[in-house]
Amino acid sequence: MPASPSTARAINDRLALRLLQQEGPLTAGQLKQLTGLSRPSVADLVERLAAAGLIGVVGESGEQRRGPNARLYGIVADRAHLAGLDVRTEGVSVVVADLLGRPLAEASVPIGDGTATAPAVGQAVALVERTAEEAGVKRLHTVGIGAPGLIDPATGELRGSSGLPEWHRRLAAALQERLPARVVVENETNLAALAEQREGVARDRDTFALLWFGHGVGAAVVLDGVLRRGASGGTGEIGFLPVPGTGGLPSARDCEGGFHSLASAAALAELAHRHGIAAPAAPHEPHAAALVREAVARAAGPAGAASAPAAAFLDALADRVALGAASVVAVLDPGCVVLAGEVGRAGGAVLADRVRDRLGRMTPLPTEVRAGALGGGAVLRGALLTARDGAQDELFAPPER
Template identity: 60%
Template sequence: MTTARTATPSTARAINDRLALDLLLRQGPLTATELRTLTGLSRPTVADLLERLQHGGLVAIVGERGEERRGPNARLYGLRADRAHLAGVDVRAGGVTFTVADLTGRTVAGATLPIDPEDPAGPPPGYADRVLQALLAAAREAGAGDLHTVTVGAPGLVHPATGQLRPTSLPPHWHTDLVAVLRAGLTGEVILENEVNLAGIAEHRLGAVTDRDTFVLLWLGHGTGAAVMLDGRLRRGASGGTGEIGFLPVPGTGGLPGSLGCDGGFHTLAGSRAVCELARAHGVPVPDGAEDAAAAEAAVLAARAAGTAGEAFLDGLADRVALGATAVCVLLDPGCLVLGGETGRAGGRALADRVAARLAALSPLPTEVRPSATGGGAVLSGAVLTASDAVCRDLFGGP
């Protein structure tokens, strides 16, 4: 049971309101009796806050719940889901996917606008405006009106103070142009976050590490990256570069990375191109010329399905992943590592167990390795969660 804190009358009301709203957000509609039980507040206090929240347009009576007692059914109070709408946007080399959600986080609309990731010219002219118009149209069709907050997940360094995106060598520069168009064309707040950080938030709140406040998500996709969660806080670093593990110097690459490019770093061993090349070397089928994240994912799935015939490839992949993972673990001692991204997700428990065994041999620090549990929508889920948190801070008050 959560108990409200003692404070001045006005502060106490704000604390109690936020407590009730958070419960309604997490658990869905509740009766007044259930709110009293969960908060420890008195009957008059709960009645007062419910009246206040209804008057403020945040809470409404959404139904009734029968109880084993005489008299009328108990009223159910729920958040006004249409009070505000938000969106999450996932920006990748292969295009943009977005989700529009209501105040409760329920998806009400969404779309994907693909592009050719192998086209050196990038997306066609006007692509950023197309994304903006598609997002606005989806919101209108869902009856959302103006979007209160939009969170965009993109590759690159997002400066924690300015919120500006500085691409590394790997992402195409059209990402920065897209963010600028969204910020200019949307009336609500646009939050920019590194896409791997958003995936880490999703794993913490919904996925593989809901039971831990300290862990590292190792992202293995088109590129490589890491989200670092320590004591329940996402760590970004002085310039937003925490987790840029693609630049980590590791043995076996034949060179060293530089400030302008991560070739020669961990990316050269574990990015999608390297995974596809390793698969071909072990006889695992990969389409000719394919080296994107989807091809790497397909190769790992094919190796797992092949049984003993695919074990040599999985062993070799685990050897490579463990080099980057060991460096992270001996520096941060997170106790838990999650393998995400297309390659990590496809590897599942088979890859996670192999990496764990190699970590145990390379590092004196005990580290559990888990596969991602958020599916292919980790970045979008993290974006929606981040936008929802911002909306709740604005509407509910508090931190």
């Protein structure tokens, strides 16, 4: 059944808006070329979108001939405002942005382990409100939250976990009530994969696996361009992956004895200590990231007493990372593995090359290994991209038929 004229117009409008978001400001002629619509249809949609406050004239194309044909149209960035949150066990970071995803203000607040649920939620909500005020934003349209743990596929809510603070689960509802705004919650590693696919090292891949190395470990899986969450939302919980060398097995409620015991920040700090690697801790990241950066710097220097322990540490680290990566590759054959998070970025190409060499010996499946480009900031960026997608889906949606 063909679409009604009103629905067809709405679909064309949405196509034009997506092009303006992806390509930046365009003239009516460029919109005609990219959409394949007739000149009168493009003129009509430009008029409709401008009347709705979604687009406006932002300049001229620079062509010698001036006038209506040279006008550049762009999305009205302040039509809606967004926030992205990165929720960790030790605190919260937030960024407020316009509809194009351009950051306007950022802030973070630590939340101690002993903080009760209500005060912790209050601190996080207050942080969002202060950051929005600093950005000059009176109302947030959509908030994207990245948090550790499982997202229930049926409800979209963060499921309870014995290893995570209760305030994580309460935060989304508190933000929804206080702001109010549309609130979307997603697993932090899934958001990192989204960010690396849109803006990082996986932009040319529609199938890949991302391994996250920060305070803990996790994974995200993108197959044929689609993020896969699993039947219970648990795709990528590789901290529970049984691997050799841990001296035990994980349980249903505790990932100690699993891959977490080999590759968490605490495990890597202990490994670095055994190899004589020391470095001052850097703010806002696991100490393991600073230790890996120090080892990479030493290994790149002249051969000698300082570089040998660093190389040995990086070899041992690559052995551990490859154990988890090999299991993912054997089951999924993603063709590409991204080493993400603060530790993955600190290891850079030096660690990625070592892991690739080991995978080449452990599996017959050809697999690229790339260092993530966005580090720990990938979660916050992914949360903001999710908020932007949600806001644009609502604002750009065609009417119901």
